[in-house]
Amino acid sequence: MTASTVQANALDDARVQLAEAVAVLGYPEGLHRILGAARRETTVSVPLVRDNGDVEVFTGYRVQHSIARGPAKGGIRYSSEVNLDEVRALAMWMTWKCALLDIPYGGAKGGVDVDPRTLSPAELERLTRTYTQGISPVIGPDNDIPAPDVGTDEQTMAWMMDAYSATRGRGVPGVVTGKPLDLGGSLGRRTSTSRGVAHISLLALAKEGIAPSSATAVVQGYGKVGADAADYLAEAGVRIISVSDRFGAVHNTDGLDLSRLRAHSEERGTVAAFGGGLPIDPAAVLELDVDLLVPAAVEGVVNADNASRVCARIIVEGANGPTTAEADKILERSGVLVVPDILANAGGVVVSYFEWVQAQQGYWWTLSDVERGLDDRMTAAWSSVLDQAATTGSTLRRAAMALAVGRVARAHRARGLTH
Template structure:
């Protein structure tokens, strides 16, 4: 079977174009908001443990900074491409706007396989990449954060590298750091906790109760795993899970603490007792009430959208649904909580971390979680209201809200000089 390769940036631009059309934006404004502001490509050498020197390619794209400094994660993956980073940067612009925090959108990445690198090689590569993009970085200009295959330790190396260039510590230049060097309480769980808040709100809107709702989650990393735990604690029955090795299914429910322990001990979910194996493709089509894609882009396409059995899809991943799949799912009456709303918990707590670092005053985890719930609940209600008033779906409601906010800021600032 030939699988269509769908460009993430093509998807992102098409989503923007539809919102721009509905909002009646001028062609000039569309031209400004469609194009990334800056694209930096860096090629840099890293000395490996065996003494060889390997060249790596990295990217940092700033999509729009009219509402504040650029904000967005760094991913390490063999699949990283400029096209992907452009799309993710654009989505970050809308994501920050939809939850109304004062950031613009950015994203970065390095083409590499971090699983094949030693700790020393990973540190040298992280520091060299940070050096290469430091011409853009800064607490008032561009603030990176963790993303796929990066973590608080990588952020610590990058913050330290940037600080060495400045001659003093600049904790607010990076978010997602360890607590000991200016990180925030609640940051590790933030994206998943945001997913939980909007899932609960969507269930309430649809008249669903946690105790009678079954959930399938694609992805069992930081976001998928913690989302599974939080929904399990809420009373939902998680019937399907997957990680890079494939999926597992039990219609009677999977005990999430046991699954997390099994995954830690065996390195994957595959072979967990009391479950049957399913492929990632089969997982998306399992009978369930709620489907949460928490892995990669383009998982729900025109080829499988008609077979999705969930009433509610919550996009914990970035761009998991293609435009064709979106139309099919909406046509089938499936409610979709879009990525730019559903997974905005991470950048929201990154914003809290940045604020705390700038003022050198830190909040408790309880305060962080309360502030996060307030922002995510308020944003869900605003998107639902916009979608209802405009007689459209949640994704378009989120885009109409976000794009109008960025367009307003752009209009007010004007064009320099």
């Protein structure tokens, strides 16, 4: 499956999930169209003068799917696979994620079609500032708040905040989240998505009657989310037997030494050739016989081609859209418990919300305050989804989507945007 096919499927999958929720909720076609349409789509040219004087022109995007429940919120992705359809899908999923966690945001997403590994730090800064200038008319602390995503980090957010602030003539720390602590970032933000994934994973294991000390797990995508999620799970007693990244994978049935693995990955830039386990085909990691599978990389990795070979009892979606609609049906027939992305990986947007609140108030919380608030929000959302699934006899994804879409629809109706 090619990258373009995965991206196209991501938007198709997002639309299928919405259509199923609309059918469950009994909404009319007009409301369905409103819920499925992005409020604003912005495409900008991003010229970059390379260090050698050459000029390249990249394309940047910012899609605001909804502002019915509050300002738009969503990450910025730097990847050569970014395109408008991918950003549309990710923005829509952000809308449902924020609604499900009862955060007063709508959904947005952005990105630039560039491989950040090919740029020097100076080039990345120039690219980020130019992109920020291009989208500055549509972002801001009261209307659209970006955050880090694939290929971006807290340094990217610092450059974005500075570039946006320059256009306003004052410091505007609330324009982005995921910033460095010295610029108004929040304690606990860097690992918040990972912590949320691990927290939900442990709740899912408990639901299935599996003790962490006897559980085995695989993390597909040992990166920004997957590495810390693996550490959190291991701290709880889960045995991580295999991890993968885009360059390779490693397997050890006795459990990987995660401290050594992290050191190796940071030094080499990959888990490949790690001496604490055997090399394995990265695709095979998804099919290992484990209690828990955490796909934490990109969209569409569990699909119609491999879903029937997935042996995990539980899938907790650390990435956005890692399971296609076709795979969902196969996994449901196989009895695999799939915890959807809009619940499982919502920890990042929860703590982004906390960071935004702190910036608006000019008052910063302790790490224990942040982590306690994150755990409480994730547990409450998990309980709501479980109750909805039990009441309706549906999968966790359908239950989560029905709850989220229902909240957004009620906001539209309350604002008088539909009947």
